[in-house]
Amino acid sequence: MKPLVPIRLLVTLAATFATAVALVVLLVITDTALSVWQRIEQTPGWFMVVWPLVIVAVAGFVGWRVWSLFSGPSAKRKPALETGPVQEHELRQALAQAEQDGVTTNDAQFELRELDQRRSDPSVYVAFFGEISSGKSSLIKALVPEAEVETGPIGGTTGRVTHYRWEGDQGLVLKFTDMPGMNQADGILDPVARAEVRRAHALVYVCDGDISRSELVELETLKGLGKPLIVALNKADLFSEDEQLAIAERIRERIGADASLPVIPVSAGGEREVVIEHADGRVEHAMRPRPPQVEGLRSEILGRATDDPEGLEAQRDLVLLETAAHQLDTATQRQRREASEGIVRRYSRRAMLGALAAVGPGTDVLVQGYLGVSMLKELAAVYGVSTKELDLNRFVELATRRVDYRMNILLAISGNVLKAFPGVGTVTGGLMHSVAYGLIFDSLGRAAAYSLEDRGNLTPESTLKRFEEALGENVESRALRLVELVLPQLPGSRSGPDG
Numbered sequence: 001m002k003p004l005v006p007i008r009l010l011v012t013l014a015a016t017f018a019t020a021v022a023l024v025v026l027l028v029i030t031d032t033a034l035s036v037w038q039r040i041e042q043t044p045g046w047f048m049v050v051w052p053l054v055i056v057a058v059a060g061f062v063g064w065r066v067w068s069l070f071s072g073p074s075a076k077r078k079p080a081l082e083t084g085p086v087q088e089h090e091l092r093q094a095l096a097q098a099e100q101d102g103v104t105t106n107d108a109q110f111e112l113r114e115l116d117q118r119r120s121d122p123s124v125y126v127a128f129f130g131e132i133s134s135g136k137s138s139l140i141k142a143l144v145p146e147a148e149v150e151t152g153p154i155g156g157t158t159g160r161v162t163h164y165r166w167e168g169d170q171g172l173v174l175k176f177t178d179m180p181g182m183n184q185a186d187g188i189l190d191p192v193a194r195a196e197v198r199r200a201h202a203l204v205y206v207c208d209g210d211i212s213r214s215e216l217v218e219l220e221t222l223k224g225l226g227k228p229l230i231v232a233l234n235k236a237d238l239f240s241e242d243e244q245l246a247i248a249e250r251i252r253e254r255i256g257a258d259a260s261l262p263v264i265p266v267s268a269g270g271e272r273e274v275v276i277e278h279a280d281g282r283v284e285h286a287m288r289p290r291p292p293q294v295e296g297l298r299s300e301i302l303g304r305a306t307d308d309p310e311g312l313e314a315q316r317d318l319v320l321l322e323t324a325a326h327q328l329d330t331a332t333q334r335q336r337r338e339a340s341e342g343i344v345r346r347y348s349r350r351a352m353l354g355a356l357a358a359v360g361p362g363t364d365v366l367v368q369g370y371l372g373v374s375m376l377k378e379l380a381a382v383y384g385v386s387t388k389e390l391d392l393n394r395f396v397e398l399a400t401r402r403v404d405y406r407m408n409i410l411l412a413i414s415g416n417v418l419k420a421f422p423g424v425g426t427v428t429g430g431l432m433h434s435v436a437y438g439l440i441f442d443s444l445g446r447a448a449a450y451s452l453e454d455r456g457n458l459t460p461e462s463t464l465k466r467f468e469e470a471l472g473e474n475v476e477s478r479a480l481r482l483v484e485l486v487l488p489q490l491p492g493s494r495s496g497p498d499g
Contacts, residue, residue, distance in 0.1 A: 127200035138268035142292035236265030344445030372396040438482035443470035
């Protein structure tokens, strides 16, 4: 059956009508504009200047209000320290502020006190590091057999660092630092040794052959400190000259260093066993002294110590300031995480109790929005992120939509968990919903805290994705914890699950 009115005719009529309406609107706008212009021409000259400015100001204000309402969900927090090289005065100000905010800053403060102490000491610190039994101590004693020994615990730990003091010509004072070696704990430098390496002016890595994978990791890290680095190939008298050159080239290649990295063949001396064959056929094993070979290493160290002393001081200070800044950041993040966990736990409990007090079981606490928005506000304040009420309400609304299709699963899991609490299920019919809402708030809070820490804002797309993931992570154990959280508030309930 053919249509009563051809489609082509309908399209033509619609286009004609739209054109006519557009012409009428255009004529009305033109007539109004001409009328307004004629009236403006009759006004004083100052009006011709003021009126356009008023129009621009009104339009700008309206545009700003629209942008402020519908812009991003939050402004990224300002870091405690600006990017780039750490400025000491900024770091000390940040430490003072962190202490006022309740952050534990002991580690960072200790590092700054150590920096002040090192600045008052004119010595050039040269740290020796390497694997256990690589010959660090013997090599230092061969370098400065007359050195005075200064030993003491560092940072309250059980590890010990030994400083060998040596005074050269023109008042130059060197302190050679011996410290715990690698392979004392999973093939990595002891924390005491790592700290001392950061505090030194120059570094000497002692090895007795090609480096292992664990040594490579440490060397790459220490090379990145930007301090003078010298590789001492110990027991070099056991290698031929060609073998020494091959090992040096291999070390440079593996850590990505050029030919300027000094790899100095050395020997700490000591004794070695020799076999003596006598004319009568007797074979005798005897120990013979092995003279140390450290002249090349001593010369390289002295050259580095005297070449650019101001540069050594500046680089040492920079590394220590960066270390203190990192420790402050770590302490701040730890304090924020603890605070955010407390906030999420508190609001999850409130959501559960609110669900139990609701008029009817199943009342959606999250849709009401108040608790969700309040929790997000407190979390944002912990991380120093500014937020807008409109953004948070919109965010909670979006989160609510993500919950709808998971609600039955959450209720089923809540019911299974409640079986571990005989008698609790009879206290109130809304307990399953209460646990489900607790899981929702716990997941939302954890997702928001993660986004605030990792990204510095509440970007809806990434945060809501994390929220959905959190809804399915360790659900039963979290539900059990939430039940125990509100259990004391339930009349007639038992103190815990069976078992």
